Amino acid sequence: MEHALLEMRGITKVYPNGVVANHDVHFSLREGEIHAIAGENGAGKSTLMKIMFGMEEPSEGDISIRGEKVKLQSPQDAIDRGIGMVHQHFMLVPSFTVAENMVLGMEPRKGVGFNYNEAVRLTEETARKYNLAVNPKAKVEDLTVGMKQKVEILKALVRGAKILILDEPTAVLTPQETEELFVELQHLKEQGHTIVFISHKLKEVKAICDRITIMRGGRSEGVFQTKDVTEQEISRLMVGRDVVLKYDKDNVPFGKPVLSVDKLSVHDSQGKALLEEVSFAVREGQIVGIAGVEGNGQNQLVEALTGGLHAVSSSGSVKVNATDILAADILRIRSLGVSYIPEDRMRQGAAGDASISDNLISTRYRSKDMNKGPLLNGKRIAALAASLVEEFKVRCSGPQQPIGMLSGGNMQKVVVARECSTSPQLLIAEQPTRGVDIGAAQFIHQKLLELRSAGSGIVLLSADLNEILELSDSLLVMYEGEIVAYFENPSKVSEEELGLYMLGINRQDKQQIGRAVNHV
Amino acid sequence: MNSLLNVIFTTDFAFSLLRVTTPILFAALGALISNRAGIINIGMEGIMLVSALAGVIVSAYTQSAWVGLLGAVLSGTLIAGILAFFTLKFKTHIILGGVAINMFASGGTVFILYLLSGDKGSSTSLASKVLPSVQIPLIKDIPVLGPILSGHHILTYVSILAVLAVYYLLNRTPLGLRIRSVGENPHAAQSVGVSVVKIQYTALLLSGFFASLGGAYMSMGYLSLFTRDMIAGRGWIAIAAESMGRSTTIGTALTSLLFGAADALSNALQVLKIPAELIATLPYVATVIGLLIYAVSETRKKNKKVKSPVAK
Numbered sequence: 001m002e003h004a005l006l007e008m009r010g011i012t013k014v015y016p017n018g019v020v021a022n023h024d025v026h027f028s029l030r031e032g033e034i035h036a037i038a039g040e041n042g043a044g045k046s047t048l049m050k051i052m053f054g055m056e057e058p059s060e061g062d063i064s065i066r067g068e069k070v071k072l073q074s075p076q077d078a079i080d081r082g083i084g085m086v087h088q089h090f091m092l093v094p095s096f097t098v099a100e101n102m103v104l105g106m107e108p109r110k111g112v113g114f115n116y117n118e119a120v121r122l123t124e125e126t127a128r129k130y131n132l133a134v135n136p137k138a139k140v141e142d143l144t145v146g147m148k149q150k151v152e153i154l155k156a157l158v159r160g161a162k163i164l165i166l167d168e169p170t171a172v173l174t175p176q177e178t179e180e181l182f183v184e185l186q187h188l189k190e191q192g193h194t195i196v197f198i199s200h201k202l203k204e205v206k207a208i209c210d211r212i213t214i215m216r217g218g219r220s221e222g223v224f225q226t227k228d229v230t231e232q233e234i235s236r237l238m239v240g241r242d243v244v245l246k247y248d249k250d251n252v253p254f255g256k257p258v259l260s261v262d263k264l265s266v267h268d269s270q271g272k273a274l275l276e277e278v279s280f281a282v283r284e285g286q287i288v289g290i291a292g293v294e295g296n297g298q299n300q301l302v303e304a305l306t307g308g309l310h311a312v313s314s315s316g317s318v319k320v321n322a323t324d325i326l327a328a329d330i331l332r333i334r335s336l337g338v339s340y341i342p343e344d345r346m347r348q349g350a351a352g353d354a355s356i357s358d359n360l361i362s363t364r365y366r367s368k369d370m371n372k373g374p375l376l377n378g379k380r381i382a383a384l385a386a387s388l389v390e391e392f393k394v395r396c397s398g399p400q401q402p403i404g405m406l407s408g409g410n411m412q413k414v415v416v417a418r419e420c421s422t423s424p425q426l427l428i429a430e431q432p433t434r435g436v437d438i439g440a441a442q443f444i445h446q447k448l449l450e451l452r453s454a455g456s457g458i459v460l461l462s463a464d465l466n467e468i469l470e471l472s473d474s475l476l477v478m479y480e481g482e483i484v485a486y487f488e489n490p491s492k493v494s495e496e497e498l499g500l501y502m503l504g505i506n507r508q509d510k511q512q513i514g515r516a517v518n519h520v
Numbered sequence: 521m522n523s524l525l526n527v528i529f530t531t532d533f534a535f536s537l538l539r540v541t542t543p544i545l546f547a548a549l550g551a552l553i554s555n556r557a558g559i560i561n562i563g564m565e566g567i568m569l570v571s572a573l574a575g576v577i578v579s580a581y582t583q584s585a586w587v588g589l590l591g592a593v594l595s596g597t598l599i600a601g602i603l604a605f606f607t608l609k610f611k612t613h614i615i616l617g618g619v620a621i622n623m624f625a626s627g628g629t630v631f632i633l634y635l636l637s638g639d640k641g642s643s644t645s646l647a648s649k650v651l652p653s654v655q656i657p658l659i660k661d662i663p664v665l666g667p668i669l670s671g672h673h674i675l676t677y678v679s680i681l682a683v684l685a686v687y688y689l690l691n692r693t694p695l696g697l698r699i700r701s702v703g704e705n706p707h708a709a710q711s712v713g714v715s716v717v718k719i720q721y722t723a724l725l726l727s728g729f730f731a732s733l734g735g736a737y738m739s740m741g742y743l744s745l746f747t748r749d750m751i752a753g754r755g756w757i758a759i760a761a762e763s764m765g766r767s768t769t770i771g772t773a774l775t776s777l778l779f780g781a782a783d784a785l786s787n788a789l790q791v792l793k794i795p796a797e798l799i800a801t802l803p804y805v806a807t808v809i810g811l812l813i814y815a816v817s818e819t820r821k822k823n824k825k826v827k828s829p830v831a832k
Contacts, residue, residue, distance in 0.1 A: 094704065
């Protein structure tokens with residue numbers, strides 16, 4: 001029987017915090033193919049690939065290369081067996097030249113010294129062999145993203161990689177660079193290399209991959225010949241919701257617009273468009289959902305709405321009740337009645353070592369209520385903290401407990417309590433229930449709906465389709481920095497249909513998308 | 521003003537400049553190596569103090585200055601090894617570890633000194649040895665330059681050679697490449713199989729090695745005995761010199777020389793009627809001005825970089 005080049009059987013990975021990232025995953029790689037692993041964020045692609053490259057060890061399951069069982073305990077093990085990896089965040093030393101990066105860890109020597117000329121020669125030779133033009137003496141920090149990626153690919157090749165894992169290689173590239181990359185990958189394939197291509201961009205997968213393994217929710221959903229499946233079928237397998245939530249929503253008519261975003265465009269320092277002419281409005285008592293695969297401009301949109309966008313070039317306007325906030329600082333934006341639940345509660349949402357009470361007042365310690373002369377008003381603060389802890393059912397030993405000791409769900413409740421209890425005009429909720437248990441998630445959903453009934457406008461960004469379809473009054477879909485679809489009654493939208501827009505297969509015409517501004 | 525110039529532009533002053541720079545330079549080179557590996561060794565002061573005492577004790581008991589030097593270097597490197605062990609193995613915070621080393625050295629050296637000599641202040645009762653000074657043939661006969669460059673303590677010459685050695689190590693050897701990669705992007709180093717911990721061990725041991733040469737110089741050259749807390753902040757000044765030298769070998773050597781100059785000046789100016797305290801602030805004033813100029817030029821550069829692609 002012919003052995004697969006690399007085979008992973010029954011891979012299960014449970015992290016110490018109990019998250020099951022991979023569950024009984026099967027993956028088999030044939031020599032000389034380009035094999036895509038496709039799936040949404042959180043589907044377990046990254047974990048599987050880390051296991052393949054020896055960065056993580058599987059809790060269960062085994063890996064074999066050419067029929068021989070292997071244990072990959074470190075990246076070095078994987079490199080020794082001819083597996084190379086191009087990380088999404090490049091593993092390069094910026095101040096080093098290309099040649100120095102190429103040979104790091106396997107430096108050619110001359111006596112006791114490092115033979116730089118030999119490093120340059122080796123780089124040139126490898127670059128010529130694989131038709132990947134780089135300048136060996138250029139400093140990496142001066143290179144474009146596309147060039148850095150070439151260096152990463154060459155780094156793997158010069159270490160003898162026959163299997164090349166590319167982690168979302170096109171996420172950071174311009175369309176031209178992407179095309180160039182595909183030509184290079186095709187060329188590598190012709191030279192007998194095998195490529196694992198991790199992506200959620202179906203067009204790209206269809207364009208260059210021979211086979212595709214689809215992952216969803218930590219499981220492998222199957223392997224297909226790319227030419228045998230349509231984008232629609234792939235999308236259906238990738239996107240789906242498991243449990244359907246149901247909430248009763250008040251039928252209150254929407255009020256005046258609290259947020260209007262008009263033709264907002266943002267470019268990064270390389271001139272690549274991160275947001276392109278995004279326009280929409282949010283009215284009082286309305287939840288506007290924004291769906292999309294991560295990295296399609298949502299972060300930049302949130303930054304624009306919360307005052308984090310000063311460094312990059314932007315055009316258009318973002319108005320909260322007719323005040324343009326694009327250039328305003330965070331304090332000013334908050335004083336306009338904007339609240340923000342950030343997606344990363346550990347880094348942005350809460351100060352881990354500080355108490356629950358300190359975290360609760362961190363957005364309002366300046367207000368007169370909380371102060372007594374030059375000092376903080378301890379009694380008022382304690383009363384506020386105690387009432388919020390009770391109202392939001394935060395399970396803790398008391399308001400003075402450090403927030404970092406709480407479970408994820410309870411910590412998030414504190415963040416939600418802080419942001420919702422100021423009666424905001426506008427709330428930006430970014431992944432409000434990520435990594436939170438079902439009970440806490442439903443509680444947070446209820447709170448968002450209460451806020452909606454009280455007349456707040458809410459922007460809800462979420463990767464959880466269940467949440468976004470159920471809570472939103474209207475839904476926008478973002479793809480590559482643009483709004484590609486607008487739905488008025490999201491709970492009637494099927495996830496298959498949504499998937500087609502999220503993955504860039506379909507897009508609505510301008511007129512349909514334009515309704516997002518007026519909601520008519 | 522004239523008398524000031526008379527003090528500075530003498531061969532004596534130039535000679536003493538090299539003399540007082542030596543310990544700072546050694547320690548700064550040590551700090552440079554560990555910093556480039558991404559690990560700040562603030563235990564320089566303590567390592568120097570321990571090695572200064574070890575040099576005196578070992579040379580007194582063996583009656584050999586060279587064995588004394590060996591003892592100094594081994595003990596200083598050992599202390600750095602202990603710091604590395606706690607930091608890299610048990611994940612103690614490096615700053616805490618460094619503070620512990622400094623405090624341990626300050627008290628521990630006095631304790632051991634008292635045990636061996638019965639004196640808590642200095643090692644006068646121990647017959648310790650001093651490393652020799654060297655007259656360089658030919659150069660010593662050149663007018664002006666001769667009296668400046670010749671006749672120094674042997675470790676002063678070693679310190680100048682050490683600058684070249686460290687430059688070569690960091691920029692021209694595989695180990696140097698790995699040290700710099702670990703300091704700049706440990707993930708990158710790890711992803712190609714470079715052991716970050718191993719490199720940081722090596723770097724810390726090297727920093728201890730150089731610091732202990734500086735310590736040995738203090739008690740076996742600069743002075744001929746050990747006195748309590750004799751390093752007197754030179755380890756700290758070395759850390760400042762490394763940072764002001766922007767973590768380059770040449771920059772570090774030059775700023776060490778600058779701090780040495782300020783030190784030498786404060787010695788020389790004691791003959792004038794300028795308060796010594798005021799003179800002693802010179803190196804720090806120089807630091808502040810230097811860092812200010814550096815910060816302004818860096819900010820301008822950065823602004824240019826950000827603006828240019830956007831402006832199109």
